[in-house]
Amino acid sequence: MKAVVYKEPFKVDVEEVEDARIQDPTDVVIRVTSTAICGSDLHMYEGRTVAEPGIIFGHENMGIIEEIGDGVASLNVGDRINLPFNVACGFCENCEAGYTGFCLTVNPNGAGGAYGYVGMGPYTGGQAEYLRVPFADFNALRLPGEEGDEFEDDFACLSDIFPTGYHGAAMADVGVGDTVAVYGAGPVGIMAAYSSFLRGAERVFMVDRVPNRLELAESIGCVPVNFDEVDPIEYIQEQTDGHGSDKGIDAVGYQATVSGGEEEQPAIVLNQLVETVRPTGRLGVVGLYLPEDPGAPTEEAAAGRLLFEIGRFFEKGLAMGTGQCNVKRYNRALRDMIVAGRANPSFVVSQDLPLEEAPDAYHRFDQREEGYSKVVLKPGS
Ligand SMILES: NC(=O)c1ccc[n+]([C@@H]2O[C@H](COP(=O)([O-])OP(=O)(O)OC[C@H]3O[C@@H](n4cnc5c(N)ncnc54)[C@H](O)[C@@H]3O)[C@@H](O)[C@H]2O)c1
Ligand SMILES: [Zn+2]
Ligand SMILES: [Zn+2]
Structure with a gap:
């Protein structure tokens, strides 16, 4: 599959990488429909962190379930889901208390996990065609409607x-x-x-x-x-x-x-x-x-x-x-505000671009170029 890979400071490439796959029975794999570039990605992009070349970026992900692990109870192939940028287990003390940004089991480096982020555990990012979603029953937020409908970019804002x-x-x-x-x-x-x-x-x-x-x-x-x-x-x-x-x-x-x-x-x-x-x-x-x-x-x-x-x-x-946002604390209610027409966060999205344009988009977003407030990548478009 294709993915956005960090090469060196101020450089990402779109490259062929190993396919995302089910690794644990509680995983699903999604076909990514929207994945946004974030100001937080720029800290790594600019070489301001200890991120090593080769890391696949992308923690603001949504898509359609393509494959399902044997231990997944509540989700089906074809479901449209949004993922919090936090990866969380759902059963540790912090998850139980609602602090999913500080999950105690998903990250050997400390509390809290995320997709495609240095120091946040072994989870690859979703700026790619496919993404592995751990503890899918807990992490997935089901979305109504269909891929690419009028809410796609509003829902894309729910990850982060x-x-x-x-x-x-x-x-x-x-x-x-x-x-x-x-x-x-x-x-x-x-x-x-x-x-x-x-x-x-x-x-x-x-x-x-x-x-x-x-x-x-x-x-x-x-x-x-x-x-x-x-x-x-x-x-x-x-x-x-x-x-x-x-x-x-x-x-x-x-x-x-x-x-x-x-x-x-x-x-x-x-x-x-x-x-x-x-x-x-x-x-x-x-x-x-x-x-x-x-x-x-x-x-x-x-x-x-x-x-x-x-x-x-x-x-x-x-x-x-x-601290990190505990996305699950809010995302269901904010999704429902979107569906009810009470919130339309997608006004902040300035560009919808194919994955291939990520290198140029990173550069322009990093330059705070006029009109580049929020880029949503659309793998497969
Ligand atoms: N806590 C979390 O869970 C979480 C999640 C996502 C992002 N973040 C962080 O939130 C921050 C903002 O993210 P973003 O995507 O909007 O980033 P961004 O870089 O697009 O926006 C930062 C803005 O701050 C402005 N700025 C710089 N110096 C300033 C000053 N002295 N006074 C006022 N404004 C100033 C810049 O001009 C820029 O417009 C980043 O640090 C990001 O890592 C935190
Ligand atoms: Zn983000
Ligand atoms: Zn946990």
């Missing part, structure tokens, strides 16, 4: 960005009437803003510097804040009568850049959020921070240690939630 954005809003406890500051207008931040509105937010400020991303945020009702033009802390304070926003979401992570330049300052967004949010507010941090970052600007940051303003954080009585 929609639940992850929602997770940011949930960890920040966004509720009715809240004002929310979201940093980062990538697909995750856009989904965090969208989810904040779904949860009843009154006003959402969106901080970024990429004009077309800010325009997309504005199109769903956000107040755009360009951090190359204004100081986001001052601006949001002014707009909230000096109080600050009620809640804040970090959808940037450690690759945050400073205003007016390209220099990275890994803790800048966290510290800006501490100042942006009013005392006793809450922060939802879904932007990625790594325990090791070989490409970081300082030795401390390379060891995952950032200068976080814990004094101000404490003084203001703030609270913060962090």
Whole structure:
């Protein structure tokens, strides 16, 4: 089968690889119909991780069941399913508690597994024609309708960005009437803003510097804040009568850049959020921070240690939630919102492309090229 394979920093190829196959009785194999490129893939693509050449990318997967293991009880060949980016077992203590992003059995390197991601277990990615799905009864989310129907790209958002954005809003406890500051207008931040509105937010400020991303945020009702033009802390304070926003979401992570330049300052967004949010507010941090970052600007940051303003954080009585999204906690409800016509996350998808165009798509997405907000690859198209 064909798959998107990481070759070296800033280079992926579409290559012939070994076919995905049933390895355990609880597996299914799907024919992949949609598989998205994620901002998280770029950390590996840019050589910022210890990802080895040869890894097949792709953790935002959906498709049609092609083959079924003998131990699978609830699924049939031909079923249309979406997969959380988390690979989870369903029977460990964390899975039972709903923390499927921190499954204790699927990853020999630590808690939590994922498809096609360095350090997240032995699962190959779905940017390929076929994908092996472990613990399929637990991980599969059944979808109504047919391959390629009007919901295909909405459902494609259920593997990661929609639940992850929602997770940011949930960890920040966004509720009715809240004002929310979201940093980062990538697909995750856009989904965090969208989810904040779904949860009843009154006003959402969106901080970024990429004009077309800010325009997309504005199109769903956000107040755009360009951090190359204004100081986001001052601006949001002014707009909230000096109080600050009620809640804040970090959808940037450690690759945050400073205003007016390209220099990275890994803790800048966290510290800006501490100042942006009013005392006793809450922060939802879904932007990625790594325990090791070989490409970081300082030795401390390379060891995952950032200068976080814990004094101000404490003084203001703030609270913060962090970490991988437990996709299964939200994906069923968000699917049902899509089917009911109450949510249409696919407005964030900018391109549907055949698998063969992945190398070019990675390059353009990595350059934050105008109009490349979210690429969904369609193997077999
Ligand atoms: N927690 C999870 O489960 C989970 C899941 C998916 C993605 N992520 C992470 O979420 C983050 C966002 O993902 P994405 O796909 O939207 O990425 P992205 O790279 O497309 O978006 C990041 C955005 O942040 C902006 N930005 C950079 N510096 C900034 C600053 N100082 N202030 C405000 N904005 C700034 C960039 O211009 C860019 O638009 C990444 O770190 C990704 O790894 C986490
Ligand atoms: Zn992702
Ligand atoms: Zn588990």
